[in-house]
Structure formats: C-alpha cells, structure tokens
Amino acid sequence: MASDEVLDTAALLAWPVERLRGCLVVHSQREELVRISPDRGLVLEAAELVWATPTEDALTKARELATTTGDIAGLSNVDFELLALVLERGVILVTDDYRLQNLCELGGIAWSSVTTEGIRSMWSWELRCSGCKLVIDAPKEPYPDRNLGNCRECGAELALRRRR
Ligand SMILES: [Zn+2]
Incomplete structure (x- = not known):
C-alpha cells in the first residue's frame, strides 16, 4: 500500500x-x-x-x-x-x-479528518490576558515549551484564543 x-x-x-x-x-x-x-x-x-x-x-x-x-x-x-x-x-x-x-x-x-466532518470555518488566533482581557495579535514566533508569557499591563497569564 x-x-x-x-x-x-x-x-x-x-x-x-x-x-x-x-x-x-x-x-x-x-x-x-x-x-x-x-x-x-x-x-x-x-x-x-x-x-x-x-x-x-x-x-x-x-x-x-x-x-x-x-x-x-x-x-x-x-x-x-x-x-x-x-x-x-x-x-x-x-x-x-x-x-x-x-x-x-x-x-x-x-x-x-479522523472522525469529524472537519473544518467549518477559517480560524485565526489571538492572545488574550486571563486578567484584564487585553488582546494581543497572534505571535509570529513559536514559544519555547508553549509558554505564552504574561500580560504587559497586569502580569496575568496570556491564553491563546480563537479570534471571533
Ligand atoms: Zn492583563
């Protein structure tokens, strides 16, 4: 095969x-x-x-x-x-x-797809602060160990989110 x-x-x-x-x-x-x-x-x-x-x-x-x-x-x-x-x-x-x-x-x-019907829409991504909700554009470089870093405004952890 x-x-x-x-x-x-x-x-x-x-x-x-x-x-x-x-x-x-x-x-x-x-x-x-x-x-x-x-x-x-x-x-x-x-x-x-x-x-x-x-x-x-x-x-x-x-x-x-x-x-x-x-x-x-x-x-x-x-x-x-x-x-x-x-x-x-x-x-x-x-x-x-x-x-x-x-x-x-x-x-x-x-x-x-493996099991699902697959993609339904194009996604793009953004980083959002888990504290103050500040939104930052998706990074251009990969992060070591997937550490996304902290918010420059309030210091809370950043999370990767689907942009809506
Ligand atoms: Zn913040």
Missing part, C-alpha cells in the same frame, strides 16, 4: 490497526503515544507504520506557512513535523486539529 497519508496522533489512536498499515507518521509521535496511551503504543509498534523524519528544509517551510497564518503559537513539535512531512512528500494529512486543518486549507495542502 502506498504511503500517501500522514496521520496525526488522534488518527493513530482512533483507527483500526489494519487501516494503519503503510501510513506515514513521525518519530516524535512515539513519545506522545507513550504519554497518552502506553498500551496503544505497543500495539502500534506492530502496525507496519512508516516512521519518518521530515527534512530541515521541510520544517522551515512548515514554520513559514504557520507564521503566515498566525497559527504558529498553538502548534506542537509533533504538529510541525507532521506538517513538514506532508509538505515534503506531497501527501494527505489526516487530522482533527483545527489549526492544522486551517493551515492545510491556506497552504493548499490536502487533508481529511
């Missing part, structure tokens, strides 16, 4: 093992799997998945795309690697993550 689908971790958890054969995944998903579902992780070792690592070039392209759309702050390393792999191989991304679906739409990348 041709490897024309990259699967996000939700698909790895939800799909029957037979359906996973030949599908592309990234090595960094192993850690995520072990954390979320150790038993499933063991099952998947036997599932004949194709474990891949995207090139640096593809990762750079993925970051550029996410920066363009303002989705960058909400993405994990695994998300970036999945996106990069899809860009590199010209294949389909299977994901229920709305940020990734949004990025695919805007980047002209084919995607399908």
Whole structure:
C-alpha cells in the first residue's frame, strides 16, 4: 500500500490497526503515544507504520506557512513535523486539529479528518490576558515549551484564543 497519508496522533489512536498499515507518521509521535496511551503504543509498534523524519528544509517551510497564518503559537513539535512531512512528500494529512486543518486549507495542502466532518470555518488566533482581557495579535514566533508569557499591563497569564 502506498504511503500517501500522514496521520496525526488522534488518527493513530482512533483507527483500526489494519487501516494503519503503510501510513506515514513521525518519530516524535512515539513519545506522545507513550504519554497518552502506553498500551496503544505497543500495539502500534506492530502496525507496519512508516516512521519518518521530515527534512530541515521541510520544517522551515512548515514554520513559514504557520507564521503566515498566525497559527504558529498553538502548534506542537509533533504538529510541525507532521506538517513538514506532508509538505515534503506531497501527501494527505489526516487530522482533527483545527489549526492544522486551517493551515492545510491556506497552504493548499490536502487533508481529511479522523472522525469529524472537519473544518467549518477559517480560524485565526489571538492572545488574550486571563486578567484584564487585553488582546494581543497572534505571535509570529513559536514559544519555547508553549509558554505564552504574561500580560504587559497586569502580569496575568496570556491564553491563546480563537479570534471571533
Ligand atoms: Zn492583563
């Protein structure tokens, strides 16, 4: 079976093992799997998945795309690697993550959903203070450890929100 689908971790958890054969995944998903579902992780070792690592070039392209759309702050390393792999191989991304679906739409990348009907509208993102509700434009750079920082006005934690 041709490897024309990259699967996000939700698909790895939800799909029957037979359906996973030949599908592309990234090595960094192993850690995520072990954390979320150790038993499933063991099952998947036997599932004949194709474990891949995207090139640096593809990762750079993925970051550029996410920066363009303002989705960058909400993405994990695994998300970036999945996106990069899809860009590199010209294949389909299977994901229920709305940020990734949004990025695919805007980047002209084919995607399908794991379990849901998928995207209903384009989202953009903003940072909002949990204290004084100050709104800041979505950041252009990823945050280390997903730490979004604190409000410059009142010092309360910032949260990533969907812009309405
Ligand atoms: Zn504030």
